[in-house]
Amino acid sequence: MSSVxxxxxxxxxxxxxxxxASLLPWVVLAVLAAFPLIAPAFGLEYYIGFVRxxxxxxxxxxxxxxxLGYGGMVALGHAGFVGVGAYTVVAMVExxxxxxxxxxxxxxxxxAVFAAAIGAVSLRARGVYFLMITLxxxxxxxxxxxxxxxxxxxxxxxxxxxxSLGGLDGLHADIFYxxxxxxxxxxxxxxxxxxxxxxxxALMGIRDNETRMAAMGYPVYRIKLVAFTGAGAVxxxxxxxxxxxxxxxxxxxxxxxxxxxxxxxVAIGGMGKRWGGPLGVAIWLTLAEVLxxxxxxxxxxxxxxxxxxxxxxxKGVATLFERKEKTQ
Amino acid sequence: xxxxxxxxxxxxxxxxxxxxxxxxxxxxxxxGEVLTLLGRNGMGKSTTIKTLIGGLRAKKGEIRxxxxxxxxxxxxxxxxxxxxxxxxGRQCFPNLTVREHLLAFADNRNGLRDAWTLDRLYGxxxxxxxxxxxxxxxxxxxxxQMLAIARALSxxxxxxxxxxxxxxxxxxxxxxxxxxxxxxxxxxxxTLVVDKYVEKxxxxxxxxxxxxxxxxxxxxxxxxxxxxxGLWTRYLGV
Numbered sequence: 001m002s003s004v005x006x007x008x009x010x011x012x013x014x015x016x017x018x019x020x021a022s023l024l025p026w027v028v029l030a031v032l033a034a035f036p037l038i039a040p041a042f043g044l045e046y047y048i049g050f051v052r053x054x055x056x057x058x059x060x061x062x063x064x065x066x067x068l069g070y071g072g073m074v075a076l077g078h079a080g081f082v083g084v085g086a087y088t089v090v091a092m093v094e095x096x097x098x099x100x101x102x103x104x105x106x107x108x109x110x111x112a113v114f115a116a117a118i119g120a121v122s123l124r125a126r127g128v129y130f131l132m133i134t135l136x137x138x139x140x141x142x143x144x145x146x147x148x149x150x151x152x153x154x155x156x157x158x159x160x161x162x163x164s165l166g167g168l169d170g171l172h173a174d175i176f177y178x179x180x181x182x183x184x185x186x187x188x189x190x191x192x193x194x195x196x197x198x199x200x201x202a203l204m205g206i207r208d209n210e211t212r213m214a215a216m217g218y219p220v221y222r223i224k225l226v227a228f229t230g231a232g233a234v235x236x237x238x239x240x241x242x243x244x245x246x247x248x249x250x251x252x253x254x255x256x257x258x259x260x261x262x263x264x265x266v267a268i269g270g271m272g273k274r275w276g277g278p279l280g281v282a283i284w285l286t287l288a289e290v291l292x293x294x295x296x297x298x299x300x301x302x303x304x305x306x307x308x309x310x311x312x313x314x315k316g317v318a319t320l321f322e323r324k325e326k327t328q
Numbered sequence: 329x330x331x332x333x334x335x336x337x338x339x340x341x342x343x344x345x346x347x348x349x350x351x352x353x354x355x356x357x358x359x360g361e362v363l364t365l366l367g368r369n370g371m372g373k374s375t376t377i378k379t380l381i382g383g384l385r386a387k388k389g390e391i392r393x394x395x396x397x398x399x400x401x402x403x404x405x406x407x408x409x410x411x412x413x414x415x416x417g418r419q420c421f422p423n424l425t426v427r428e429h430l431l432a433f434a435d436n437r438n439g440l441r442d443a444w445t446l447d448r449l450y451g452x453x454x455x456x457x458x459x460x461x462x463x464x465x466x467x468x469x470x471x472x473q474m475l476a477i478a479r480a481l482s483x484x485x486x487x488x489x490x491x492x493x494x495x496x497x498x499x500x501x502x503x504x505x506x507x508x509x510x511x512x513x514x515x516x517x518x519t520l521v522v523d524k525y526v527e528k529x530x531x532x533x534x535x536x537x538x539x540x541x542x543x544x545x546x547x548x549x550x551x552x553x554x555x556x557x558g559l560w561t562r563y564l565g566v
Contacts, residue, residue: 205421212419215381216433217407
């Protein structure tokens with residue numbers, strides 16, 4: 001029996017034209033890497049933490065974009081996996097584990113297990129029913145967290161002793177920032193690579209015509225479940241990093257409104273676009289941060305921006321910058 | 329020449345919810361044979377095909393392909409056994425080029441001799457070679473139909489099913505599709521065809537099945553169908 005992995009890649013899949021624009025990601029990465037060193041000179045120390053949070057949410061958005069944009073799975077419960085990752089860190093801390101790597105690794109594994117179980121049930125439904133089931137599961141996780149008194153229940157759980165990064169701890173005060181940046185770059189590069197792989201093409205084929213892909217011999221359910229589980233695992237990593245970033249975890253992290261916000265961020269950036277997730281997060285969180293300086297009613301201008309995006313870039317802001325990318 | 333049955337249906341019953349469409353179909357398709365399913369609209373042709381490819385679960389009866397029961401199998405598993413369909417409406421992918429369509433699904437799953445390579449497919453449809461770089465939605469209706477057939481052939485199917493392959497095409501393009509089907513028959517491709525151009529089908533196919541309200545009303549050879557024009561008016565509305 002053939003499997004997806006044994007079939008040949010379409011010719012040209014993954015090939016990208018080389019141009020000056022292809023250097024842009026490296027320039028952005030270099031600027032981000034230099035930011036903690038430059039920021040103090042301009043009195044921007046506060047924004048080191050802000051950018052770190054931005055990068056963590058970008059990881060979550062990239063994972064959602066993978067199933068939403070490439071897989072056509074409109075999930076309204078992605079924050080549930082972020083929460084599972086965060087609460088796994090809490091459980092590890094409570095159990096006396098002090099290593100960040102162990103806690104984050106376990107967060108990835110546990111989130112993947114939750115995603116596989118939830119996906120196994122919810123992927124049997126489609127469209128709005130799939131959306132409702134993922135929402136229901138996420139809310140179940142939310143109320144489960146509220147009921148966990150050992151982990152603070154509704155009040156949340158404070159992590160008073162920051163997790164250790166092992167030998168990296170003594171290198172620099174902002175070492176956690178660079179670790180987050182490296183992980184975000186890794187997740188983004190991996191997600192981009194998978195998107196142009198045979199698996200990514202099969203996923204996009206399923207998004208475009210599920211019946212046709214099944215009739216061509218592709219195990220549609222299995223492919224979607226693998227994608228959903230992978231995305232859940234990455235969202236769990238984002239949750240674990242968020243727990244370390246805030247040194248605090250509360251059930252609000254996995255409330256359905258958080259899932260909806262992630263969804264809107266990806267939609268603003270561009271669903272199924274390589275830069276869609278990071279761009280949407282950067283726009284949303286930066287605007288919110290700036291607008292909060294001027295008004296507590298910052299949702300209003302963001303709402304206006306949403307309307308403008310719908311009218312002028314209905315497929316996301318990323319489409320304004322892209323050349324024709326036929327594989328997406 | 330004696331052919332073995334590649335696909336056999338016994339007592340096949342299927343439908344949608346409480347509405348039953350097929351009532352105990354019995355038929356075989358032999359290796360190397362071209363069989364047609366004929367009948368007016370709503371007689372059960374598409375439902376039969378849907379059931380054969382796993383898109384609809386049979387309520388009763390048995391379908392065997394290459395000796396293996398497939399009536400409970402999923403669509404993708406049936407496809408991997410070697411059943412390929414050219415669907416009604418072509419359904420080409422708008423974001424893949426012609427060439428990518430023909431490479432993305434290419435496989436010789438059943439180790440057939442004389443596998444369909446890209447060059448052989450281009451030989452069958454020279455027009456597709458000219459349009460190799462065009463996206464699936466940058467083709468005419470006829471080219472899309474050729475692409476849908478070539479895409480199905482790229483999986484090297486043991487059974488090729490064509491559902492209304494010439495519907496909505498200009499006569500000149502239709503002739504090109506018929507020419508292609510003639511060529512496929514010449515190389516021994518087992519094919520099940522659903523189409524309404526009976527006068528062409530009697531020239532192409534070996535045997536025919538006429539469906540009437542979900543039951544087999546008549547079955548016979550091309551010579552028999554061609555000689556009994558009463559069947560055409562009674563069952564096919566021609």
